[in-house]
Amino acid sequence: MSALGAVEAAGAGGAALFRPLSAEDGEQQPAEIESLCMNCYRNGVTRLLLTRIPFFKEIIVSSFTCESCSWSNTEIQSAGRIQEQGVRCALAVASRQDMDREIVKTDCATIRIPELDFEIPAFSQKGVLTTIEGIIDRAVMGLEQDQPVRRATDKEVASKIDDFISKLKQLKEVHSPFTFIIDDPSGNSFVENPHAPQKDEALVVTYYKRTPQQAAMLGLEEEELDEKPADSAEDLRNEVLQFNTNCPECNAPANTNMKLVQIPHFKEVIIMATNCDSCGHRTNEVKSGGAIEPRGTRITFRITDPSDMTRDILKSETCSVEIPELEFELGMGALGGKFTTLEGLLKDIKDLVERNPFTLGDSSTPSKTEKLQEFIGRLQEIIEGKTKAVFVMDDPAGNSYLQNVYAPEEDPELKVEHYERTFEQNEDLGLNDMKTEGYETAPASGR
Template identity: 45%
Template structure:
């Protein structure tokens, strides 16, 4: 959230720079008489303090700037320099508290203009580029751009390459291949064949890739283009895991031990704060379909008020990171189908719980979105969550391409316009209609007025057609008298 326009402490970067330049132009009569640093003046936009240089042990100077980043929040930009040995570094820290939820930003980079997107990386954030198989672990806070991040990576990896060439040739070859891919996107300034900065234009295409910024503190940010409806930009907030809370110092390790379950291969029972038994969770050992390592699938039956019992299954592979979640109905097959129509008018409607079974279709007529039964499988989430999953699935397909031409084709440009409309729907920037059509009536949409009728939601039951029963395999299903020969 941007700071207030009249904030005397956290001014924008532009206004802080103007104040600093005006202060430098003022004559200082004490400069010739005093060599020590002046005491901190709270009215100065840029503060300077003496700091110990960890390289040579002499005293250096740390400059701190309190500023605000538009559409983000307040930050502290720090720059250290030692005049004795020349050591210097830059860092950024958040001036606000750790957020309630973590944040994951995903940006599709398609042209030179996308490389100029501002990137704020906190000391707890991880940057991932799947196309290059590159992961930048948490290290220190940075205020840079996407191009700056890639150039820093090239510089860090190339520094030890001469040594790797001798000591570890296989690793040298792998890193050299990665550097070649990165230099295709951000050519070396010393390369005479590469275009210079002045010759580059924002619309010039680059090799398509994806930047994923994952920060459990929620204090990182990637700039969007124009507004949050930018089809190349997406934000997903998530609840931190216990391991992440322990890493950030928000929980104690013994809290994790209380939540761990030691029994495997059968049911186990957890207890709530009052000592009352909770619902059983079943664990089934299996093999990961992605990497082949052993993995456990957890299954639990949950009751949804004013609906029915459902079965939630979750599979997480610690070896390769593969995750799969699925929801199935725990009741009998309904005699009739169900169609649920919801008029979404504001952000409150996006927080409604939704259960979409594997036989349910989803439609939004205002943006010509129609998902057939079986798409995404069974999901138990919120309206915002299901729309985000649809957006992620579609954006992966439209922005994925092996060549620049495919990433900038006319069809993809039209699809980008559709994704822009999808972003408006995801943020409730425009009213829309959500339709769930489930011939087995195993889908559910939360009624905020339950047990009273919801004025914005309409539920219609209907008789299934012969073709629907045929597709579901119900015409050949025999549940009575099946013991006798036909």
């Protein structure tokens, strides 16, 4: 029968299972279970004691003895669940009395003594209820176990281990202070505080959040993933959200997809795309994922090579575009927010001009049509890389971006300027009447 099975069986009687360990408590008797000896394979006796450590928690102490071969073994199991956080206990051992402090060490706990560069890895020993001196004695016993064989096969290694065993034994005399550290990701290990409930100045207990590797080691990886909030920023970056809307052309029901994207060397943006299955209309828009910047941004880029057309570009809804060579300016709000390439944005500008019914339709005059055709031809030459030009983006909100292919170094053809917004620009952004601090509650009306 397992220790947990014994707990369930004992609990059937309805009595308190875990009682404080006391020498005067004659009613608290360990449960005895006949079990197999793993040394001689005859039957021995396992004794289980369910107890509570003061100022700590419940544990199960199990002790096995075999009358046939006299083999014995003692270990503990935590009777509680794995804690929300891991625990790290660092004790400054300065006196012989500190060696008698009780220690609860679980299977997954790691013990270190930095002064000797000594470590007992996790899962290398069973859980024990002992003292600091007992921990050192067990380490010495484990190192001495194979020393006779080492002395016969490798005297140099055996000599080094003998020296180290001597240093461990000297620690028990506490000729000089040393640090005893126990680190348990499960949070179920414990170092006695003899001054409880007062604070122990020599003992530092730190609680920490487990790493994914530690959670996997404890078998909690899937559980912790299930507990992770579904609306975290990391999940949003890896997930495409979808919500219902209506097509802006035919008003039929359609779906809009939304995704959070991190632009390198810039910030996060939200890309929204709508596809209509009824009329085939497709549209996309970009929203800034951050706040309005303290200053506006003016980006000036000199187009010198056809490869410049492949640069990523983010044009926010508050950004205006200017091409001085064409005497062209696109106002704030036109085309909405776009996350595309420079070529894609110039083609969108070209399409916007061509779709204007008052310039190229039946309502246009020959002179206007001729000028506009000339403009479209010159814009097409810039798109094809046949003509050099200057491309200017002016965004008072500071949320537009043009890729620097030399990042993090400076781009010789790219100039980014930050400027203070004018009153009119703040008015357009709705910032003049925005109040974010110094609120005062108006007195309640007496009416």
